[in-house]
Amino acid sequence: MAETLQSLRGMVDLLPEQIALWQHLEAVAREQFRRAGVREIRTPLLEATELFARGIGEATDVVGKEMYSFLDRGERACTLRPEGTASVVRAVIQHSLLGQGPQRLWYGGPMFRYERPQKGRQRQFHQIGLELLGIGEARADVEAIAIAWDLLEALGLDELTLELNTLGTGEDRARYRAELVRWLEAHLEELDPDSRNRVHTNPLRVLDSKDAGTQALLAGAPQLGDALSGESHERFSRVRQGLEALEIPFRINPCLVRGLDYYSHTAFEITSTHLGAQATVCGGGRYDGLVEQLGGPATPAVGWALGLERLVLLLAQRQTIPANSPPPDLYVVNRGEAAEAWALALTRNWRLAGLAVELDLSGAAFGKQFKRADRSGAPWAAVIGDSEAAEGVVVLKDLRGEAGEDRRLKPEAVAEVLAGRPQL
RNA sequence: GCGGGCGUCGCCAAGUGGUUAAGGCAGCGGCUUGUGGCGCCGCUAUACGGGGGUUCGAAUCCCCUCGCUCGCCCCA
Structure with a gap:
């Protein structure tokens, strides 16, 4: 490798x-x-x-x-x-x-x-x-x-x-800065090492020192407020x-x-x-x-x-919002030469109609494909085998319902059913 | 740039000198050649970050190096 x-x-x-x-x-x-x-x-x-x-x-x-x-x-x-x-x-x-x-x-x-x-x-x-x-x-x-x-x-x-x-x-700050540096220089020995280094590089930062001794000392330092x-x-x-x-x-x-x-x-x-x-x-x-x-x-x-x-x-x-992207509306289970070609075309049409559709491209056994359909989180599966392809129908399966029966439908009816407007 | 901690399979994780390096999750395959969720079986080509050393023998000890991580500085 x-x-x-x-x-x-x-x-x-x-x-x-x-x-x-x-x-x-x-x-x-x-x-x-x-x-x-x-x-x-x-x-x-x-x-x-x-x-x-x-x-x-x-x-x-x-x-x-x-x-x-x-x-x-x-x-x-x-x-x-x-x-x-x-x-x-x-x-x-x-x-x-x-x-x-x-x-x-x-x-x-x-x-x-x-x-x-x-x-x-x-x-x-x-x-x-x-x-x-x-x-x-x-x-x-x-x-x-x-x-x-x-x-x-x-x-x-x-x-x-x-x-x-x-x-x-800017003028306020320049005036204060000069005043502060003079004061800090006068107290150089009492500052912690970090602050001592900052006296000339970034004096205003000394005010924010995390050192307790320096903080106590700063009580007597000139205040920016007074320079304004x-x-x-x-x-x-x-x-x-x-x-x-x-x-x-x-x-x-x-x-x-x-x-x-x-x-x-x-x-x-x-x-x-x-x-x-x-x-x-x-x-x-x-x-x-x-x-x-x-x-x-x-x-x-x-x-x-x-x-x-x-x-x-x-x-x-x-955990204010869910961290995962939503599952597809429909998972397309398909197997067989004619069925696979047709499934690809149908998937495209369903997508053009606005559905989120996942097409199984594995060509694996139906059992495997159903397992994947289940894991995808999709509420519905469209099943297309060679017999469906020959008849021009699709088996629509409810993956989440209790007693969801398989329904044989014309592909055009699928979007309606998914939208909750069954048309039999 | 300077300190501390850590690096074992995709993820979590046992193991701290001695035959084939646990286990769990995920993944893949099978039981089940057109119907999933459970279960069972198996697999993931010798995987211990990398290199060197010590030792009869190292994931385990030492050195170097790389990476990750937390902190300092500074900033969002």
Whole structure:
């Protein structure tokens, strides 16, 4: 036997058994977006590396060490998209969509990050995301969050926590960052080693340290809230009031810092306690500077992304929906040269009439075929042997009924019987 | 990139140095050459992730390697 091949690390197959769950998820999301007046956009999986470098930020982990990047045959620097927002913004700019007014868009599909796989994290993973472009109102943040929240509720998920924070404007954050770094440098000796490393690479992250000693120390650190302008404060309170008015529960988390550079003002995460270490199901926020940074007109925007693998883990735990695809309506048992040819034609006609029909192609003994018919889960079997083929009739057998007798019917009558309108 | 755990048939799983490596499920064949669900019998070509070593002898011990998995970092 030849050596077997495997999918690449972190690239998983979704087998037929799991597909019903995924399709359910996608259907619920589509319906949610339809109701919310959000249109779908599809962008390429492959983009110029520069798009992500400029959009997400050179210094972030996503860009610095997690991208699937390579040179194509024309020596162009290409990257498999690690997230959706940058591509959507690029497309919106490229096609001047903002000239038509604000854009309410959603996207879905695979994303790629070169990370060590673990629970709820793959190298190829799937996101569904929302972007509201051209709307700067605090109400847009609230609406975006509400759409995500309602989508998760429509999936039957509860025990979710919405965490909320504000990052202020870029200037607010830069001012605070400098202040925080000064303070951290003064207390360098007291920090845990992990946090010490982050003082210069990602100082805001230190606030989120899991080390108890560091957390205690941080009580005396400068607060992001104090560095915010009055306008930023005002804006954040409008977001909070909006959520309260919609009765969407949330928790203020001053340590919540989004990793990507483009965020400003509202930042939020929806987490579950049933996922292990990778608890974030949905993450998002406002990114008012991104469109301009990518060469478009200054445009406020807010959005989020949902991680589908994590949702699937939660749905599978809850057994919210059946995981199997439905059985066929009719199983065609057939044997004999003339019968087999006729069965193929009949199967096609029944399918054209809208029935889900499985044709037994084994040519095996009737007994075997009935066994398979039974296991297929089909409620009915059509039996076609050479005598039926000669007479132009089909034996219709009720596989599930108590006293279901076999009936000899014209093939045209089969669809009627299955539809519950027997015609004798 | 760094830690921990694990790798026996398609799936679950016994076996921890010694004649032919249990068992269950699934699959296939037969009992039953045109009627299934139950039952019985049999099969899945020497299957212990791969390579090397120790030993009279290894799935069982050692080394290396690959893979999976959980966690760190980071993120959805």
